[in-house]
Every structure is written in C-alpha cells, then in structure tokens.
Amino acid sequence: MPDVSDVSRPAARRGIVAGLTGGIASGKSTVARMFAELGAAVVSADEIAREIVEPGQPAWEEIRGAFGDEVLNPDGTLNRRRLGAIVFADEARRRRLERITHPRIREVMARRIEDLAAGGTPVIAEIPLLFESEASLSLVDVVIVVYADPELQLERLMARDGLGREQAEARMAAQMPIEEKVMRADFVIDNDGDLERTRAQVRRVWEELARAGRD
Numbered sequence: 001m002p003d004v005s006d007v008s009r010p011a012a013r014r015g016i017v018a019g020l021t022g023g024i025a026s027g028k029s030t031v032a033r034m035f036a037e038l039g040a041a042v043v044s045a046d047e048i049a050r051e052i053v054e055p056g057q058p059a060w061e062e063i064r065g066a067f068g069d070e071v072l073n074p075d076g077t078l079n080r081r082r083l084g085a086i087v088f089a090d091e092a093r094r095r096r097l098e099r100i101t102h103p104r105i106r107e108v109m110a111r112r113i114e115d116l117a118a119g120g121t122p123v124i125a126e127i128p129l130l131f132e133s134e135a136s137l138s139l140v141d142v143v144i145v146v147y148a149d150p151e152l153q154l155e156r157l158m159a160r161d162g163l164g165r166e167q168a169e170a171r172m173a174a175q176m177p178i179e180e181k182v183m184r185a186d187f188v189i190d191n192d193g194d195l196e197r198t199r200a201q202v203r204r205v206w207e208e209l210a211r212a213g214r215d
Helices: 028-038 045-052 058-067 080-087 091-117 150-161 165-173 178-184 195-214
Strands: 017-022 041-044 123-126 142-147 187-190
Touching: 017 028, 017 178, 028 041, 028 123, 028 142, 028 195, 041 045, 041 091, 045 058, 045 091, 045 123, 058 080, 058 091, 080 091, 091 123, 142 178, 150 165, 187 195
Parallel strands: 017 123, 017 142, 041 123, 142 187
Antiparallel strands: none
C-alpha cells in the first residue's frame, strides 16, 4: 500500500477524496457500496449522470436536439440503452454526448465532494472515466482502481446489459485499457475472485484512507 499520509490537503479537517475507477463492468459500484458500509461518503458520477438528463433538464434538452426523439422513451425519459447503441457505434457522436454531459457531471460532483469532505469524512468519488479526464482527476487526492480480467469484464458486461460480444467489445475499446489504469493507481482492488476476497481488500484500503484522514 502507498503512504497516503502526506497527501496535500487543506488544513481544516477536509476528508481525503479517493477517486474510484476501473474498467466497465469491473465491479466499481459493488466496491463503492462496500466502502459506504464502512463509513465512507460516496459520490457516484453515474447517479449524477442520470439526474442531469431527467426530462426538462438542460442536458436532456441538448441531447434531444442533438440525437432526436428516437433516444426518448414514450414518457419522455432518456432511453439510455438506445442512446448507448448510437454513440458507441460512432465516436464523433459519442464525443458530442460527452461535451453535453461531462462538464455538468463534474460541476455537480465537485460541489458534492467538497460539501462531504468538509466534515473530515473520507469521500469515495466513483468516476468511470477518471483517467480520461484531467478535470476529473483534479477533484481527487488518490486513485483506487478496481481490476477485473478483460475477458471477465466482457462476460459480465454482456450478461449485465444484454449485449452481443461485438457491442461489448466496442464499449470496452472506448475506455483506457485496464492495465494502464492499474499502472497509474495508488491502490488496486482485484475483483476477479469472490466478494469476501474483494471486501477484505476494500477494508485494507479503507483503513489506509481513514488513517490518512486522522494524521
């Protein structure tokens, strides 16, 4: 484990902020829940992403204008699966969607992180594309990567989202390779095994973060 006690943070008991990332379907949300059970404050980029595209929100309006009503359900909510199929088949359209959503997600996330960290509690910021965005990296003090073997990721992704192999591979290819994320991490949690093995690793990382917050 790296020594995180020297992480530079404001003096007023600001809690350490750990960015939690990894590959798609590697188990980030499962790990985030484990941290929450131990007492961490968790902020999820995916949850914020859902909030900002609710009907009537500015991002929803922009997405509708950019992609048309075909990406909406009959009740006006965003059909995320249909939108995903469009953007992962066309990099230019994916970039367009990211320009609409990512700045808004970061703005909300930054505000929530600071509110939670102000009380001194360690914060886990679950950000799937953390390394792909320098602006997101600036929000965190250390990085935790959840690792899963790429073939296992692929199997989990196909099962979770009902995707064919080609579609799942396209979504994985849109992200930084998991091996590169592991090389850049402060902590790595191997989620290839059973949940108890993962939980034990989460507990060890949590102890390091909590210790850094007390120092």
